[in-house]
Each structure stands twice: as structure tokens, then as C-alpha cells.
Amino acid sequence: MTAPRTPFPIPRRGLIGFALGALAAVGVAIALLAGRSASAIAESPAGTQPHHVRVVWTESPKDSATIAWSTREPGATHRVLLDREPRAGDRARYERTVVATRNGDYARLPEEASLAFHHAVVDGLQPSTTYWFVVESDGVASPERHFVTAPADTRAFALLAGSDSRSDRAQRRAMNGLLRARFEADEQVIALLHGGDYVYDGLSLELFAEWLSDHELTTTSAGRVLPIIPTRGNHESRGELFDQVFGWPGGPVGRNWFACRLGAETLLLVLNTETALGGDQADFVRDSLETARDRRWLLASYHQPAFPAVKDPSPALEHWVPLFEEYRVDLVVESDGHVQKRTVPIRGGRAGPDGVVYIGEGGLGVRQRSPDATRWFLQEPGFARRGHHVWRIGIGADAIELEAYGEDGARTDAARISGKRE
Numbered sequence: 001m002t003a004p005r006t007p008f009p010i011p012r013r014g015l016i017g018f019a020l021g022a023l024a025a026v027g028v029a030i031a032l033l034a035g036r037s038a039s040a041i042a043e044s045p046a047g048t049q050p051h052h053v054r055v056v057w058t059e060s061p062k063d064s065a066t067i068a069w070s071t072r073e074p075g076a077t078h079r080v081l082l083d084r085e086p087r088a089g090d091r092a093r094y095e096r097t098v099v100a101t102r103n104g105d106y107a108r109l110p111e112e113a114s115l116a117f118h119h120a121v122v123d124g125l126q127p128s129t130t131y132w133f134v135v136e137s138d139g140v141a142s143p144e145r146h147f148v149t150a151p152a153d154t155r156a157f158a159l160l161a162g163s164d165s166r167s168d169r170a171q172r173r174a175m176n177g178l179l180r181a182r183f184e185a186d187e188q189v190i191a192l193l194h195g196g197d198y199v200y201d202g203l204s205l206e207l208f209a210e211w212l213s214d215h216e217l218t219t220t221s222a223g224r225v226l227p228i229i230p231t232r233g234n235h236e237s238r239g240e241l242f243d244q245v246f247g248w249p250g251g252p253v254g255r256n257w258f259a260c261r262l263g264a265e266t267l268l269l270v271l272n273t274e275t276a277l278g279g280d281q282a283d284f285v286r287d288s289l290e291t292a293r294d295r296r297w298l299l300a301s302y303h304q305p306a307f308p309a310v311k312d313p314s315p316a317l318e319h320w321v322p323l324f325e326e327y328r329v330d331l332v333v334e335s336d337g338h339v340q341k342r343t344v345p346i347r348g349g350r351a352g353p354d355g356v357v358y359i360g361e362g363g364l365g366v367r368q369r370s371p372d373a374t375r376w377f378l379q380e381p382g383f384a385r386r387g388h389h390v391w392r393i394g395i396g397a398d399a400i401e402l403e404a405y406g407e408d409g410a411r412t413d414a415a416r417i418s419g420k421r422e
């Protein structure tokens, strides 16, 4: 059995240490609140003007996406207008209308103002195809945006991967500018895999409204939206707000796990360390990997690490690592530690040439920590450093190319994983 994990996990360092840590956490929260010059909710556009427009990918992004947005007033009629040609916002000319079927008020803390969410699930899309769209609430439309669906064939593509954007808003906005620059410059990039801990308190709509505003900084100057593949982290381990932001990815709270198929050869398991890792979820991992045996590339991603560079291992070490090794998973993306790390290939608790590589651990806007460089799995050719970063995971026919970029945009790591499931 896996013990329920608290939203702010208690470090194993004794009562006095914990009390000091709790005081520090309260201090951080007060500083965060005091440092906020204005409310992101209060600054939202009035009426039903759509904002916070985002595109979310889960199981089948080659032909499906969730387009979501926020409005200040709840409104009555919400829809997406969509076309394979740009229509410059001329709403009479879009070829397709998709009604937003999931609408409501975001969950919020008692003292917070309200904001409404809207989700339209758009399916029947063509792969590797650009779709231009506006979203509309009670006749008020957003500017035109566009996104590109995931491939269904064997062409090379890349994911940006990062997490832990929760507590340093200026740094988060700077990193989002870096994500946008990479997205604009790199035509292989198709989406952002976010490993969780979006905000400090996942029950706070104000903090999520800030995050959603900041996420819009990743949209290119031409209006291309960076789709997000979402993961629950421990700072949003409880509550409905995560689901209302990201469209119940892989089910509601307590589930939130799914298998994302990318191209003809890649399976990405997005897992949830904030609920039981064994039982149904472990069965899902096994069944998904068994079904995907003929796929060339198997990846997994989740929040709390099995091979952490700072903290203690999560139950992923017990429940999932044996399955990753049995099915010869190629790459695992972990978060939560606030360091940049890449392990040696690991099999059976030791370094081995046909093992699984674990990268991480979150640097999109949170104070960075110093890795414990003495850990065996971080020795050369492994690597760890302190510093904000984003990963680029390039997936080609013959290899997975890993690169990491620091906050100044300079490359801080590069490695290559060759296929081992010949």
C-alpha cells in the first residue's frame, strides 16, 4: 500500500526540523502574497472576453485536443471556431464549430473572486496539421490562434519538458520566454510536457490565474499555441482546480494518468505520484507497456522521482521501476527536486548499458537546490547541476537526443539514447 502523500511532503528530519520547515513555508507564502502587486483574477478582462487560452493534449494528440479558456462572467454559450486555413478572426468563415461542453466556476479559496472555465474537446483532427481557431463566449471572441496536431507517422519530433514553476513568478515568466524562443526557433518542437507543481498552492485560483496568464507567454509572436501535456504535482495534489485548468487529463483527481501516443513509434506514459502508485495505476503501467511492445520508444513522466538528486525516493521506485526495466523503457522524466539531473542508465539498482535513463527534476520557476553529487546514479556519464532549465527531448528514427538549456539559453547538457529494443 502507498501512504497518501501530503501536498507539502514532510521531510524526514525530525520534529524540530519540520517545525522550522513549516515556519519557512509560511514565510514563503506570506512573501508570495505580499509581493503580489495586483490580482490576476481582478485584472482579468471584464464580461465574457475569453482569456487564458490553452491547448491540452492527453491520449491521442494526433487527432484530438482540448481547447480551454477562462471568462470573468460565466456566460451561457461557449464554442470554438476552427479551420485549416487562417481566417483572421472572421467568424463567418471558419469551417467548423465545436461547442464547449464543460463549463463552470473554477474552485477557489473562500477569499478569492470567481472566474469561469470552458473546455471544448476537439476531435476528428488530421495529424501534423495546423488548425487556426478563435474561442467565443456569448459572442465575444479571442484573437485568432493556431496549433499543430501531433504526428501519426515516423517523422522526427521534439518535446520541451520541464516542471516546478510554482514559486518565483519573475523566473517563471523568464523561463516561459525561453520556452517561446525555443518553440519559435525549433520546428520539431510540438508540445510542452509539464511535470507538475505549477503553483505553490493548487487550491488557489489566484495562483493558477497567474500561472495561466504566464503560460500565454509561450505563444509565439505568430499566434501558435504551445500545447501542454499536464501532470499532477504534490503542490496541486488535492482538489478539482487542476482538472478544471487542464480538462480532467486521464480522469479526475485520484486518477489523472494516461498513455499519450506520439507519432507511429512513441508511447509516453504520464503518471500520477499523488495517488496510489500500485493497484490500478501499476496495472495501467503494465498493460500500456505490454500493448506498446512493438513501439520503438517508450517514455514515462511523473512528479516525484524514483532516483532523486536531492530527496528520498518516491514509491515509484517500488511500483514502477521494475516495470520500466521489464519492458525496457527508454527514458523517464521526473520532477520535484529543483535540480537538473540525468542519471546513468539504471537496471536492477545499478548502472548498466541497457538500463533506463532518468532526467529531471524541475526548473521552470522555483528556487533551485544543490544536487547530492555523491549519489551513485549521478556519477559519469550521469550529470547533475543546480539551475533553472528546460529539456528538449528529440525523438528520431535511431535515437532520442537529449539537450538541456539553462536560464540564459545556453546548453547545459546533451546526451543520446540509442534504441535497445531491437
Ligand SMILES: [Fe+2]
Binding pocket: 197, 233, 234, 235, 303, 335, 336, 337
Ligand atoms: Fe513537487
